[in-house]
Amino acid sequence: MLTVAEAEARILAHAKLRPVESVATADATGRVLREDIRTDRDLPPFDRATMDGIAIAYAPERAEFRIEGIQAAGRSAGQLADPAGCFEIMTGAMCPVGADTVVPYEDVEIANGRARIKAPVERGQYLHRQGADRKAGDVLLHAGARLRSPQIAIAVSAGLARLTVAKPPRLAVVSVGDELVEPGAPAERYQIRPSNAWGLRAALQGLGCPEVELARLPDDPSRIEAALSDLLERNDGALLSGGVSRGKYDFVPGALERLGVVVELHRVAQKPGKPMWFGIAPGDKPVFALPGNPVSTLVCFHRYVKPFLLQSLGARAELPEFIACAEAIEPHPTLTLFLPIRRDASGARLQTYHGSGDYAALGESDGFIEAPPGDSAIPAGASVRYHRWDV
Ligand code: AMP
Ligand code: MG
Numbered sequence: 001m002l003t004v005a006e007a008e009a010r011i012l013a014h015a016k017l018r019p020v021e022s023v024a025t026a027d028a029t030g031r032v033l034r035e036d037i038r039t040d041r042d043l044p045p046f047d048r049a050t051m052d053g054i055a056i057a058y059a060p061e062r063a064e065f066r067i068e069g070i071q072a073a074g075r076s077a078g079q080l081a082d083p084a085g086c087f088e089i090m091t092g093a094m095c096p097v098g099a100d101t102v103v104p105y106e107d108v109e110i111a112n113g114r115a116r117i118k119a120p121v122e123r124g125q126y127l128h129r130q131g132a133d134r135k136a137g138d139v140l141l142h143a144g145a146r147l148r149s150p151q152i153a154i155a156v157s158a159g160l161a162r163l164t165v166a167k168p169p170r171l172a173v174v175s176v177g178d179e180l181v182e183p184g185a186p187a188e189r190y191q192i193r194p195s196n197a198w199g200l201r202a203a204l205q206g207l208g209c210p211e212v213e214l215a216r217l218p219d220d221p222s223r224i225e226a227a228l229s230d231l232l233e234r235n236d237g238a239l240l241s242g243g244v245s246r247g248k249y250d251f252v253p254g255a256l257e258r259l260g261v262v263v264e265l266h267r268v269a270q271k272p273g274k275p276m277w278f279g280i281a282p283g284d285k286p287v288f289a290l291p292g293n294p295v296s297t298l299v300c301f302h303r304y305v306k307p308f309l310l311q312s313l314g315a316r317a318e319l320p321e322f323i324a325c326a327e328a329i330e331p332h333p334t335l336t337l338f339l340p341i342r343r344d345a346s347g348a349r350l351q352t353y354h355g356s357g358d359y360a361a362l363g364e365s366d367g368f369i370e371a372p373p374g375d376s377a378i379p380a381g382a383s384v385r386y387h388r389w390d391v
Contacts, residue, residue: 001238004336007268011278011304014264015311021167025155028147031165031208032313037158043295051066051126054108054115055080055089055099059125063266072098085116095127096388102126107117117306131235144316146208158327165312169207169236173197173226173310176252178219195359196241196290196297203301203367204239206391207309213239219249225239229259237285239305245275252289253277261287269373270336272296272356276304294359299368302387323348323369323386331374340365341386365389 002010020034049055049071056065057080065086071078080087080098087096088110095102107119134140140154147155147165155163175194188288191306192217199314201212217224217229224243225226231238243252253266261279268276273296276287286308290300311317324347341348344367353361367388371378378384 001269001274002265003269004372006233007265007270008304008307010265011308012166012311013281015308017314018166018169018282020314021165022164023339025152025163025202026127027153027162028163028165029149029152029391030206031147031163031168032168032315033141033145033147033151033163034314035055035164036139036143037155037160037163038216039134039138039140041136041138042158043133043138044128044130046130047094048128048130049089049091049093049102049126050128051104052090052100053085053100053102053104055096055127056121057083057099058121059083060100060121064114065116067110067113067115067138068107074272077316079238085278090113100124100127105230106291106354111136121352142316144314146310146315149194166208166315168210168211168313169254169309170213170234171204171209172213172215172231172235172238173200173204174215174238174240175292176217176218176219176224176233176240178249180216180242182216194241196292199294199298200301201239203256203298203306203391204309205304208313208328219243219251219252222253224251225255225258227254232259232261232283232285233350235258237281238287239301240289241297244277244289256281256287258291260385269335271337272330273300273303276300278304290355295338295353295356295362297389298362298389301339302368302389303370306391320384321386321388325369325378325380325382325384328380329369329371329378329379329384331371333375334373336373337371338368338387339371340368342366346380348384351386362389 005085024165054162068085069087071087071089071093073090077094079098080096109116145151175197180194181187181191197214207295217227241249261281263279266277279287281287290297326346340353348369349367351361370385
């Protein structure tokens, strides 16, 4: 059986770079940028006041200045006529020609058209100088950036109404099981909701892959085969949940193989999620068949599918995250354990959890940790791999 690291390497080896598309910046949140964005001008583009107050030509010997006018944001720079003069100036306004220092209103008294300074002043204070942050032509965002709030704001600051981003795959998300009934319909005691598929779709949306076709299939090998054939035809890949273990009704691996999907791995030395299956369908389409237990499905998605998708989208690789164990952890002798945790001041606190069917335990968890196989306890304070529920 493959180790977690071997499974990850085998999966990532198949992550082919997706093509790009142009989208409105307004619709680009969560997507992966695929162009460098440069600033077309210095940042700031002019010497910019950072406080409301007065703009003066620095003169330590002088305390009183005659007000010549007001310099507002959104206006071109005025000109000081007289070194004993000043402009009232607003935050974000251009420094008037001839001035080099801003004194905030808090440090000034204004009466009869004159401003009197009542606090020490340093030359050049409260001016954010042209080009201090970036020079025209500098790269603001590199290709591979995930577009979150700061990146969207920066793209807009550069005047870009459209962005070149990765074209996400269109994915079939398939639940397999006779026991599954849609939310909204009444459920008999022996029935459950296909919650995994909805969780997977939510995760895909968070990764900038909004095009998802949800499907639900019975435990019937020929219907699974026929439906998967259509779904793979219409989509760029598939995520399946359920029907992949060793039970009498687990028909997914057989159906996929009959459809010509080449198995890359089946079973990983991990708990939960041991039966995980991954293969490549004709047309180079990835197929992940995840075990149906809800914790298994989500853990396998975050541990394997998410990095696979991010690499395909061209996202810059992120360093793995680690967290200190708030308590000692008993490893499994041969399997990597994925354990839901909650973060507290000491680090990762194990969530009370009754195994891979206990999805209710995830609601209050922050993510899961990875305990490699071993014979001795991982002591409190030791650092372990951490995967947060960030989508
Ligand atoms: P299986 O992998 O088919 O053996 O399923 C393992 C467990 O996961 C069973 O209790 C199933 O009812 C449950 N399960 C399978 N598919 C889903 C799904 N889409 N959503 C929630 N639970 C599921
Ligand atoms: Mg099943």
